[in-house]
Amino acid sequence: SQQGEEDPQALSIQEGENATMNCSYKTSINNLQWYRQNSGRGLVHLILIRSNEREKHSGRLRVTLDTSKKSSSLLITASRAADTASYFCATDADTGGFKTIFGAGTRLFVKA
């Protein structure tokens, strides 16, 4: 069954505003990652948070992880038009599977 599911599916904000995307998953995990994909391009890794971590920062990105709720959030502060992209969460299950599973993504549009 699918692991990460992002919410919302699409988000449109003004430049300078913050963008928050959420991800829920179903089984216990070793780590959770967020990736970004510009239209027509490959995915680019943004940040990884391990199952024993609760919060992580990288530049304008802030990721939280709540393993009790099986959910994560990605916050992009002070958004820019260049942040327009699709954002995916991905999980490595700790149940012996061998794959990183991606959610359906949140499409973020930042208006200049």
Added chain:
Amino acid sequence: NAGVMQNPRHLVRRRGQEARLRCSPMKGHSHVYWYRQLPEEGLKFMVYLQKENIIDESGMPKERFSAEFPKEGPSILRIQQVVRGDSAAYFCASSPQGAPNTGELFFGEGSRLTVL
């Protein structure tokens, strides 16, 4: 330091033909993953390979699809007798370490298959 290289970037095939997609992982990476992405959707796992071994092919259709990662050369995803439903972007990713704690995946730019 080249990243993950995929070719061709675009491939057009007629129904019934074969599609062969190639992926060269990043230098030093021995773990390769193939994913399929339909328009406006997420990535669906297909197969995970190490050199000369298929580790997990649970996401790959049982018929017409095959993958390999030989000792020398790129990983190949082969789709035989393509149908229109095979039209998608196929992404390859590599990592320096494997499951169960793979960590960051490094993606290629994808191969976009169009079946006429």
